Amino acid sequence: MGQHEFSEGVEVSHSQYGRGCILDMIASQTGGIDDARVLFYLSGEEVTVPTYSLAPASEVTSVESTRGTLGTTVTIDxxxxxxxxxxxxxxxxxxxxxxxxxAILDQAELSSDKLF
Structure with missing residues (x-):
């Protein structure tokens, strides 16, 4: 992820902390931006991490669909x-x-048989 892609409010992903949002950028003493303060969603913690350890959230998101005989299976990660x-x-x-x-966090059924 290039330095120009960093700004407050950008969603990022970190291999250890998961997904989060950049709160602010931290300039190093040499004048460059080396670290970012990120609020990670899962832990609810603000952590300062090196910018090289971050990836745009969009780069780790994937959508896969497989057509079967009874319909299409869609997986979003x-x-x-x-x-x-x-x-x-x-x-x-x-x-x-x-x-x-x-870990399965939640499950639901959508069925036309159970409308009423």
Whole structure:
């Protein structure tokens, strides 16, 4: 990530702390910008990290879709959380899940069978 891409409010990702938002840039004594103060979402902590250890959040986000016989499975991964939308196997709706790593945080069912 180049120095010109850093500014307050930019969403970034860090390999140890996960996703966060730059609060401000910290100039080194040599006049360059070497560190950033970042609020990391998962821990809620403000941490000062070297700018070289950050990547734009958009660079670690991926979207994958796979077409199957009962519908399309979509997986969105932002580098920490993963949302998966997949056919329910009955052709009437979809199952959704939110994960952090291997832990399932929440699940939901969307089905046309259960409208009323």
């Amino acid at each position: 932002d580098g920490f959380y993963t949302i998966t939308v997949e056919p329910d196997g009955e052709g009437t709706g979809y199952n959704l899940s939110l994960q952090a790593g291997n």
